[in-house]
Amino acid sequence: MEALQEEKRPAGAIRGFAALLLALGATTLMNGSIFPQFDAIFMFARDISVTCSAVTLLGLGLAAYRMPHMLRHRALVGAAAGCLVVGGAVLAAGLALASPAALVAGASIVAAGRAVATVTTALFVARLTSHQAAVVIAAAYTLQLAASPVAGAVSPAVATVLFLAFPLAALALTARDAGFFFDAACHRPSPSDLSVTRPASFLAPFSALFGCLFLFQVAFGFALRFDEVAGAPRTSLFSAVPLALVALYVVFSRRRFPADGVVQLSALVVMAGFLLSTQPLLAADGPAADVALLNAGNGLFSMAAQMALVAIAARNPLGAITTVAWGNGVSALGSLVGAAAGMIANGATAGNPLLRAAIPAVLLLVFAAYVMVGLKRFTFAGAIDGIEPVTADPTASEAAQTPEEAFAARCETVAAEYALTPREAEVFAMLARGRDRSYIEEALVVSRNTVKAHVKHVYAKLGIHSHQELIDLVEG
The missing domain is CATH 3.40.50.2300 (Response regulator)
Structure with a gap:
């Protein structure tokens, strides 16, 4: 597997960190500054763009699973860059002219380009050593969450430029090295065929890992939209504290990334956040405390999920594109479903203030039930270790x-x-x-x-x- 992890030099880790931070920064700007601009023109534009992103990721994952020979690396990267440039111009025009049609078209095209940049970034990180990947992921997610409160303060014009430039830069940093996985997949039978005789080496599209990603993201999508302010999610600088502690542990311990421990901590933090949102008087600063906990839980889980996807991709390069694309795709779908539920809840609580506490209470019960029952036999470590390694070299004897x-x-x-x-x-x-x-x-x-x-x-x-x-x- 030496060819897989050739980016062992510190420069490779720095490049991976920069690319991942840029990709995450684009998401932060999207939620905190870009989407609120959409609402004044056409509020459903944000949902349509997220749907396009999810569909692109799922389609890419399915194509890599069934027909990897059709995924030409250079053509895909070129198309993604074109989507970001052309879609960005249409999006900017839609915002300037307050045109719903141009806004939806531009946002959707950009979403497709961002989806490819997300995949190439994750694939690049998968080529790092396991410790480098853990440090890169922990540090990038910590800084993203720490910078979230600043996103809403950026001027709309600057935010739009950065939102379009960040994924382009991430794509430029990672496209060449991500080609390793595309080349490996193109010269071997498809994962759908290989998995017939090697089921333990490939994740099925509907595996428990993807189900876990979807359901957790439903809860976080709800937290993103529920009780939002002027179309933007509430943020708190304190959300980054738990992630910073995990990052420090990863940097200095040099042990394996504690994915399951982080997921358990995430679940505990999320449940505490839902509890405080039902009883804000339990906290000294209720509204700030509940959002800090919910966002921290989201960050912790996203960190662990990304590490799991990257680790699985490293163990099986032939199924790496499917794993990364499908994992991010189902996460996007989960966020979309959760956000829709949050919007419905916002409308319900406007007419009945009692539901302001009742809805989070029900979600707390459902989330706790899933963690206790649904995750009883599932572990991230088990999902990673259960993947039997596969060589990416088609000429290996x-x-x-x-x-x-x-x-x-x-x-x-x-x-x-x-x-x-x-x-x-x-x-x-x-x-x-x-x-x-x-x-x-x-x-x-x-x-x-x-x-x-x-x-x-x-x-x-x-x-x-x-x-x-x-x-x-x-x-x-």
Whole structure:
């Protein structure tokens, strides 16, 4: 994996930090300064642009999963830069002329370009060493949150220029090195095909990790819009304190990034924020305290989620684009759903002040239930470690492969030799790894009878009668 982590020099970490901070800074300016300008012209423009960003990310992730050979790196980067330049000009015209049509068109085009810049930035960070990546992510998210209160004070014209320039700069800093992952994916079978015989090496599009990202972002999207002031989210400098503590730990401990510990801290902080929003008199400065906690929880979780996506991308370069794009895409969708709920809640509380406390209380209950039940068996560390490493070099010899890679390659060879269907090959690979029928039933989400039928077909095609014969066939 030396080719993957060639950016071990400090200069690579500095470049990754600058790119990630620029990408995050664009998001901060968007929420604090750009979107409030949209509301005076066409309030739904912000939702449409976020939807375009989510669709672009999900589409990119799906294309990388099914047809990676169609993703030409230079063409994609060129298109993204063009979207930022052309869309930026249309967006600026829409703001200057107060034109809803130009505003929506420009914002949507820019959103597509920003989505690609987000992916290339994450892929660049994935090429750093694990410690460098952890430091870069922790420091960038801390500074982003610390600077959030300043976003609303920037003049609209300056904010618009910076909002367009930041993702362009991030794209310029990371595009070349991100090409490593596009080149690796283009010269190998698609992840959807490889995952048939190597399910443990690829995240399925609807894995538990992506579900976790979506549901957490729903809560944070709600916090972003609920009780907002003049179309801008409330901010507090104190939100960055928990993130700064995590960043200091990461920098000086040199231990593995404590993703699950950060997620647990995030959940605790978010629940405390919802509690204070229902009972503001519990805090010395209720409104400032609840938003500080909610924003801190958002930052902590986003930090851990980004680290998980980057770590998984580093372990499996062939599925890196899908992992990063899909993860950011479902996060954007979650924020969109949460923001819509926040807007509905704002309208409801305007007519009934009692709902000002009741709605956050219900969300607190739902969020706590999800953390206690939904995350009971899920861990970020488990999701990362569960990904079996894959080499990105299509010319690597079997001797240079890890034992797991060699075993998986042998399973692929046997499956092709005996003309197993994709599903049969998947079942065959699990059986070869010693998985029992209950495991296969749960992993494939199929009935017991369906598993029995697949196993029967596999045995018949291979001409064997026992599990030991199957193992002997693979090892032979």
